Amino acid sequence: MSLLSSSSKNSTVVRSQAAVRITRAALQTAYLLSEDLGAEFAERLFTSPRRHPRPQREQAVLATARPFTVDVHLRSPRWRGARTKVCAWRWGFGPTVLLVHGWEGRGSQLGAFVEPLVAAGLSVVAFDAPAHGDSAGHRLYLTDLADTIVDVAAVVGPVHATVAHSFGAVAVLLAYPRGGFDATRNIMISPNVIIDDSISQFARVVAIYDTDRAAFERSMIAHTGVGLDALAVDRLVTDREAGLLVIHDAQDREVPFSHGDCLVAAWPKAQLHVTEGLGHRRILRDPTVIAETVAFAAQGVRQPVSDLVREIDRQLA
Numbered sequence: 001m002s003l004l005s006s007s008s009k010n011s012t013v014v015r016s017q018a019a020v021r022i023t024r025a026a027l028q029t030a031y032l033l034s035e036d037l038g039a040e041f042a043e044r045l046f047t048s049p050r051r052h053p054r055p056q057r058e059q060a061v062l063a064t065a066r067p068f069t070v071d072v073h074l075r076s077p078r079w080r081g082a083r084t085k086v087c088a089w090r091w092g093f094g095p096t097v098l099l100v101h102g103w104e105g106r107g108s109q110l111g112a113f114v115e116p117l118v119a120a121g122l123s124v125v126a127f128d129a130p131a132h133g134d135s136a137g138h139r140l141y142l143t144d145l146a147d148t149i150v151d152v153a154a155v156v157g158p159v160h161a162t163v164a165h166s167f168g169a170v171a172v173l174l175a176y177p178r179g180g181f182d183a184t185r186n187i188m189i190s191p192n193v194i195i196d197d198s199i200s201q202f203a204r205v206v207a208i209y210d211t212d213r214a215a216f217e218r219s220m221i222a223h224t225g226v227g228l229d230a231l232a233v234d235r236l237v238t239d240r241e242a243g244l245l246v247i248h249d250a251q252d253r254e255v256p257f258s259h260g261d262c263l264v265a266a267w268p269k270a271q272l273h274v275t276e277g278l279g280h281r282r283i284l285r286d287p288t289v290i291a292e293t294v295a296f297a298a299q300g301v302r303q304p305v306s307d308l309v310r311e312i313d314r315q316l317a
Contacts, residue, residue: 024207031212038212039219046202046220047139049104049131061111065089070127072151075178076143078223086148087134088127088156092118095160097297098183099126100149102166102192103140106133112285113163113293120298125156142195142231143178143224145171150179161185161297165284166192166255169263173236174226184300186244187293190280192255193263195231237266244270245296247289254280271296 023045031038054062069085089107091114099110107126117124129145131137149171153159162183164172169191175181192198203213221227229235244267248260257274264270278286 020205027206027208031215035212035215036219039215042206042208042212042216043219043223044139045206046199046216047141049140051132052104052106054106054108054133058106058108058111061114062089062108064114065091065126070148070152070155072130072148074130074144075147075225076141076223077225078141079144084130084137085135086127086130086152088125088152090123090125090156092123094121094123095301096123096125096156096158097161097163098149098153098156098159099124100145100162100164100168100172101126101129101132102164102168102190104132105165105168108133109281110163110165110284112290116290116294117297120294121301121303122160122298125152127152141220141224142167142171142174143226146174146178149175150181153181159183160301161187163187163189163293163297164191165189166280169193170195170231170236173233174231176238176240177230177236182240182242184242185297186242187247187296188244188260188263189247189283189289189293190249190252190255191246191260191263193233193236193259195228197256197259199228233262234266237263240267241269243296243299245273245293246270247273247275247283247292249275249278249280249283251277252280252283 027038027041030041067087067089070088072084072086074082074084097117099107099113101107101109106128110126114124127148128135129140129148131140145168160183162172169188170193172186172188173193199217208216217228246260246264248257250257260272264272273292275283275286275289283289
């Protein structure tokens with residue numbers, strides 16, 4: 001069985017490497033034909049997430065929720081004021097905790113946090129971003145995810161705390177200058193917040209030369225309406241007064257630990273919890289990480305006498 005497993009993994013790697021070579025060749029050909037064509041192709045690659053099947057454990061969590069949809073206004077110039085609907089779910093009663101998934105993720109990916117947060121007297125809301133999970137679409141810009149956070153919060157708010165994973169963390173940061181979104185408590189797990197790092201990694205994978213990368217970046221700026229300098233961590237954080245807990249694994253192979261370290265250095269009241277051996281996704285199901293997240297999110301939340309009181313308090317807030 002181990003030999004079969006190894007063979008399967010090796011064949012997957014071979015297919016992936018072949019796909020990268022084909023993509024590189026196609027992209028370089030596009031740039032040879034036209035700088036605009038090459039930049040558009042690169043941008044499409046960069047903003048087109050893959051959808052992954054929802055495992056049984058996540059389906060079980062969603063089965064206990066109250067589902068709803070949210071109308072989202074995509075404010076980036078690319079979409080010319082278009083609107084889209086995203087799928088969302090709610091559990092429990094009391095102050096709201098908003099779960100924000102990362103690139104190619106889905107709301108239920110943070111499902112292990114739901115029951116403990118509800119038990120702590122909190123209401124939990126998760127959503128699938130455009131082009132992710134059960135929500136419609138094929139493309140997603142960072143600005144789109146930030147707009148989604150703003151519009152979901154407007155429907156379910158006020159939001160007491162956020163729990164964001166990976167790419168979702170920088171979207172939470174951008175939702176502040178973009179739509180005034182803020183929360184009293186913020187937990188950011190494996191935060192992918194250095195955008196220049198992400199672009200550099202993408203450029204290396206698809207073998208974009210410096211001049212071609214510049215055209216790609218100009219196209220992204222034109223379509224999002226946000227310059228790369230405005231996405232620098234210190235610019236996004238500014239002088240936040242809210243509490244922040246960053247949890248990052250020292251061996252994270254997808255988002256380097258330097259991202260979490262940089263975020264903590266920029267945020268005045270940040271705390272850092274370093275894990276070992278949990279990687280980028282298993283960290284979302286670790287009991288210690290979950291317990292620390294719940295304790296941080298629930299700090300200052302009083303335990304009401306009933307679910308009805310919790311919901312009344314939330315509505316009054």
